[in-house]
Amino acid sequence: MSETIEEKLKNYKTAPFDARFPNQNQTRNCYQNYLDFYRCTKALTAKGVDPLPCDWYRRVYKSLCPMSWVQKWDEQQEEGIFAGNV
């Protein structure tokens, strides 16, 4: 609990157990972390703060989400047709 975000990122092994998603279906876990990364980056950049803490969400969604899903969502974001609220 007293680990800094830098230490947490340095010691990152894989996405840890998330109590919000305790069951077999982890789809939302992947999608939520993807959304959280972009929302976090947008919010911290708007405040003029280093977006390093957002890297946690990036590591987690990279671990959980299939690469094809991430690619598709990234393309949708570039085209402005991504359905999520980021």
Next chain:
Amino acid sequence: MANHLQFNFQDATSPLMQELVKFHDHSLTILFFISALILYILMMTSLSKLTNKNILDSQEIEMVWTVIPAFILIMLALPSIQILYLMDEIASPDITIKTVGHQWYWTYEFSDLSKESEIESYMLPTADLQNGDFRLLEVDNRISVPMDSKIRMLITSEDVLHAWTLPSMGIKVDAVPGRLNQVTFSSSLPGLFFGQCSEICGANHSFMPIAMEVIPLKTFESWIIKL
């Protein structure tokens, strides 16, 4: 892998499968005892020369044949519930691997490290097999996992329903497009384990096997760096 005409389970690779095999042995023993008892009673009552048309009830025998089955049911329920809860154990995994089903091959993605890696695993055609290879089970690129590590496997599909199966670990998980199904397992034994797609998915459903190598951690580290 299963041998010809194999009735029983494959040797258990994961601790969970070991528990399942033990429970199956326990349940089957009880079943055989009950079946033998019923056959004996059937034989004795049908061959008996004693007849008494006036028996209405008997408190003692009814007590016996209620209490004993209740006891047997408890003997079945207790290990069953124990294994059920053991399967749901919450543990933070050591590594996450994504398995994606396609028509008609599997891809495995490793994304925990800064470099993302992917392997495509196609069945080896029978004509390309070497001596000693297993027909319809060998693949060109096997997936490797480290021994004694908690592995989280996230399974999905790019097209139709598939199912990722490893009988020696007691794993069978549906690969559903648009959904990520999680299974956590670990193996205490190094070795090579096979499975086959378990959800009908088209013409080559029988020809997209799973081959997994469980290797020591150091060997796994040198393998994954080369991907």
